[in-house]
Amino acid sequence: MLPEILTTEIVLMLLPLVAIQLGLMVFCLVKIFKEGVENLSKGLWALIVICINLLGPAIFLIVGRRKDLK
Amino acid sequence: MSMTSTLKKDFMDGIRNYKFLIIFAGFMFFALLTPIMNKLVLPGLLKSQFPGMDQETMNSMLVTTQIGNIRGYLGDIFEIGMIIVSFTFCGAIAMEIREYTLILPVCSGKRYSEIILSKMIVFGLSLILVTTVSILSNYLYSGILFGFEIDGVIPVLKAGILQGLYMVFILSVIVFLGTLMRNQIIVGLLTLIFAYVSRLLGNLLDINGFTPAGLLIEAEKLENGSAAGLYITTAITIGLIVVFVAASILKLRKTDLTRR
Numbered sequence: 001m002l003p004e005i006l007t008t009e010i011v012l013m014l015l016p017l018v019a020i021q022l023g024l025m026v027f028c029l030v031k032i033f034k035e036g037v038e039n040l041s042k043g044l045w046a047l048i049v050i051c052i053n054l055l056g057p058a059i060f061l062i063v064g065r066r067k068d069l070k
Numbered sequence: 071m072s073m074t075s076t077l078k079k080d081f082m083d084g085i086r087n088y089k090f091l092i093i094f095a096g097f098m099f100f101a102l103l104t105p106i107m108n109k110l111v112l113p114g115l116l117k118s119q120f121p122g123m124d125q126e127t128m129n130s131m132l133v134t135t136q137i138g139n140i141r142g143y144l145g146d147i148f149e150i151g152m153i154i155v156s157f158t159f160c161g162a163i164a165m166e167i168r169e170y171t172l173i174l175p176v177c178s179g180k181r182y183s184e185i186i187l188s189k190m191i192v193f194g195l196s197l198i199l200v201t202t203v204s205i206l207s208n209y210l211y212s213g214i215l216f217g218f219e220i221d222g223v224i225p226v227l228k229a230g231i232l233q234g235l236y237m238v239f240i241l242s243v244i245v246f247l248g249t250l251m252r253n254q255i256i257v258g259l260l261t262l263i264f265a266y267v268s269r270l271l272g273n274l275l276d277i278n279g280f281t282p283a284g285l286l287i288e289a290e291k292l293e294n295g296s297a298a299g300l301y302i303t304t305a306i307t308i309g310l311i312v313v314f315v316a317a318s319i320l321k322l323r324k325t326d327l328t329r330r
Contacts, residue, residue, distance in 0.1 A: 010110065013211060017102045020095050054099045055153070061088045062157050063255075 139212035160258035163248030198234030
């Protein structure tokens with residue numbers, strides 16, 4: 001079923017969606033391991049960012065990001 | 071300091087704290103996801119779950135029109151987008167009071183009205199811009215996948231602006247609650263409860279036309295013209311925004327920003 005409808009046009013349409021999801025995930029993972037975290041451990045934040053679509057990275061950026069960086 | 075510097079400061083706050091990034095990614099994600107889910111994922115899922123189901127029954131269970139997709143997206147945004155908006159902006163005033171950073175602009179001579187208005191302008195405009203761009207993307211995606219049904223983009227633009235205005239109203243509630251309590255998570259939760267309960271009550275009592283939630287119902291109609299009811303709903307919403315902003319300024323004037 002899926003290969004039949006996965007035309008080039010559809011794949012191109014899927015790209016921005018994948019870019020948003022993957023981009024946010026990578027961005028947050030870099031922040032987690034480079035800058036540190038607040039409220040939970042690094043591993044747990046990484047798990048949240050990877051497992052919870054969109055909301056995971058959003059939650060991390062709001063409450064998990066280390067804010068006391070100079 | 072002039073108002074321009076306050077606006078610039080809030081704009082930089084939106085960038086540095088990833089507020090713009092979160093709302094843009096959140097709204098765009100759902101705008102692009104809804105038509106793709108309805109076209110690619112859900113039909114396949116139904117077919118695998120009910121192999122013997124005929125096409126007609128399947129079509130009745132799926133969203134197969136552009137209008138249906140846009141309405142679905144608007145519904146998703148009310149449910150999930152509201153969570154994103156509430157928690158992204160919940161620290162707008164609450165966190166600044168809690169972390170004693172609000173005292174700095176006050177000491178440098180800024181008026182409370184300037185501080186609140188600047189947040190409303192910067193974050194409000196970004197919300198209207200994001201809702202409009204997102205609904206246009208949803209219109210384009212669902213049009214390509216299901217065929218264009220809506221005559222021109224004006225009804226879609228109108229829906230995006232109405233949704234944005236509703237979000238500005240929610241922002242004014244967040245700002246007001248932020249002046250009442252210092253815990254940003256509680257502010258976010260109370261805003262969510264307020265939005266969901268007010269919509270539910272509006273539905274139950276059939277008074278949505280007289281509440282800001284009426285803007286969302288009007289947006290879902292995707293009509294070209296403007297019904298008389300829309301002007302009333304818009305006027306009530308703008309009136310409530312003004313009331314919440316004024317109440318926030320008055321409350322801030324009476325708040326001891328140095329209290330620990």
